Amino acid sequence: MMATKTILALGLAFVSLPCLAQADYLQYGTPLTPSAPDPAIAKALTTIQPASIQQTIETLVGFGTRSTLSSMEADLPKGKGINAASDWIYGQFEAISRGCGGCLEVKRDVFTADQTSGGRWAGRIPRPTRITNVYAILRGSDPAEANRMVLVTGHYDSADLNLFDDRGAAPGANDDASGVAVSLECARALSKLHLPATIVFAAVAGEEQGLVGATHLAQLARQDGWELEAVLNNDIVGGNTTPGDTQQLKDRVRVFSEGIPATATADEVRRIHALGEENDSPSRELARAIAAAARTYLAAGSNAAGFSAFLVARPDRYRRGGDHMAFNQEGFAAVRFTEWREDFQHQHQNVVRPAAGSNEPVLGDLPEFVDFRYVAQVARLNAATLATLAAAPGPPVHVKIELKGLDNGTTLTWEAPTGGRVAHYQVVWRETTAQDWQYGKLIDPPATGSEVQVRLPISKDNVVFGVRSVDAKGHASVVAIPAM
Numbered sequence: 001m002m003a004t005k006t007i008l009a010l011g012l013a014f015v016s017l018p019c020l021a022q023a024d025y026l027q028y029g030t031p032l033t034p035s036a037p038d039p040a041i042a043k044a045l046t047t048i049q050p051a052s053i054q055q056t057i058e059t060l061v062g063f064g065t066r067s068t069l070s071s072m073e074a075d076l077p078k079g080k081g082i083n084a085a086s087d088w089i090y091g092q093f094e095a096i097s098r099g100c101g102g103c104l105e106v107k108r109d110v111f112t113a114d115q116t117s118g119g120r121w122a123g124r125i126p127r128p129t130r131i132t133n134v135y136a137i138l139r140g141s142d143p144a145e146a147n148r149m150v151l152v153t154g155h156y157d158s159a160d161l162n163l164f165d166d167r168g169a170a171p172g173a174n175d176d177a178s179g180v181a182v183s184l185e186c187a188r189a190l191s192k193l194h195l196p197a198t199i200v201f202a203a204v205a206g207e208e209q210g211l212v213g214a215t216h217l218a219q220l221a222r223q224d225g226w227e228l229e230a231v232l233n234n235d236i237v238g239g240n241t242t243p244g245d246t247q248q249l250k251d252r253v254r255v256f257s258e259g260i261p262a263t264a265t266a267d268e269v270r271r272i273h274a275l276g277e278e279n280d281s282p283s284r285e286l287a288r289a290i291a292a293a294a295r296t297y298l299a300a301g302s303n304a305a306g307f308s309a310f311l312v313a314r315p316d317r318y319r320r321g322g323d324h325m326a327f328n329q330e331g332f333a334a335v336r337f338t339e340w341r342e343d344f345q346h347q348h349q350n351v352v353r354p355a356a357g358s359n360e361p362v363l364g365d366l367p368e369f370v371d372f373r374y375v376a377q378v379a380r381l382n383a384a385t386l387a388t389l390a391a392a393p394g395p396p397v398h399v400k401i402e403l404k405g406l407d408n409g410t411t412l413t414w415e416a417p418t419g420g421r422v423a424h425y426q427v428v429w430r431e432t433t434a435q436d437w438q439y440g441k442l443i444d445p446p447a448t449g450s451e452v453q454v455r456l457p458i459s460k461d462n463v464v465f466g467v468r469s470v471d472a473k474g475h476a477s478v479v480a481i482p483a484m
Helices: 002-016 039-045 050-061 068-072 082-099 173-190 212-223 266-275 282-297 324-329 372-391
Strands: 104-113 129-138 148-155 198-204 227-234 252-257 308-312 334-338 397-401 410-415 424-431 439-443 451-456 463-470
Touching: 039 173, 039 282, 039 372, 050 082, 050 173, 050 372, 068 082, 068 129, 082 104, 082 129, 082 173, 104 212, 129 173, 129 212, 148 173, 148 212, 148 372, 173 198, 173 227, 173 372, 198 212, 198 372, 212 324, 227 282, 227 324, 227 372, 252 282, 252 372, 282 308, 282 334, 282 372, 324 334, 334 372, 397 463, 410 463, 424 451, 439 451
Parallel strands: 148 198, 148 227, 227 334, 252 308
Antiparallel strands: 104 129, 129 198, 252 334, 397 410, 410 451, 424 439, 424 463
16 A cells, blocks of 8 residues: 555656746747758759869879979979969869850969068068969859858968978878869859859968968958958868778868957957857858758768768867968958868878888878868868858848846847848847757848847847848858847
8 A cells, every 4th residue: 555655646746746848949939950952052063073173183283393482493394383283273263264154253363472571471481482372253143242252262382391392292182182172163063153142262372381372362352342251261171091091081071160250359359258159250150151051952861971061169270270260360251171080191291102012101192092072072062152152142230139128038130231132031049058050030021121120038148149141042141140
């Protein structure tokens, strides 16, 4: 009897408990799901093929050295050195442009750098050296939005063990012919699309001397008033294939992004700390947009194994840096793509092939250690991101969160982006410890005027809020984070 009474008592206690309440942020939105792919973008991605990437990488390796310093050597064999590589890349962009009826503006950004110039390349360039960046512009089709720009880049210079060696073999297959191949493939794939905003495809020099070319291009972009919303830097995206390496993962690429912006003022840093926005810089929102593009266009399915963006919440790897940081220094949202696991015997090494039967490894950044199928996946992810952002309306502007009084709700206000085309806005939110956006609510644009005000019965203290613009086809902008 005692056992029976205990069971009944527990049962009564259980049914008399009140139902557990659901958190407010779960009640007033819906879980986010991947957007439906745009058929035109999806079709363009299918044109990116490993064979074309292999041809690009092997051609660049064929220039012998692509040392930035070799630009000043007049006695290199014909067809060798970085000047020959620069001319070839320029010719590739011109050929792509001919194929789309002259849709690309192909340009050179040429300047001279030396060790007395100061900056981060001081001491790395022993004499005045000509630096050439090559880039192609696909102008937006909508005059109201053509000033909005997104950019993809890789560096075409290379280096062996001696940074000042301007003649020795420096194949640079992975670092960074792979990134240049991504930029060229994006240009080929997207050149025939008519997208509202502008896309820039770049290949820069002087990276190994200290981000020299990227710094100059970023400064040019700032001085010329480029409205750069996104910079995608691809550096070491070859999917290294060292024999016996079982830790390399071919189903993802790392995406590095800065937290607190490099250009943040002291007051802005204090605000970021006060609101807990260290993980919501423009570069972090760009990284999240890349992850969303992967879910839409490269998720596992009947015809694909799946490919994803692995977001890393730091500017770059330990003791390393890349060209995206030069754009960060000019206040642009920029991120770096890099393979999952690098092999440092195949970076910045003199080429060494041991004798037959030796157990010593082959040294050097050679094409035989590049997985061209992997590079193709990285290129597809870049192209999907560029096309999505160029097709989407601009992000909402002047997004603010009301902090006038103490309450348990949230009031957000914002204004329409230049160019319009907003079918609806989406307020998104996530738990403060979550890496990506979790929930959302669609908001229709106002019938008149451009200002929007939304009141949500969700405590602003428990989540992070953002707002993005979405067009009629579902293309979404980068998320804008509200200011006070």
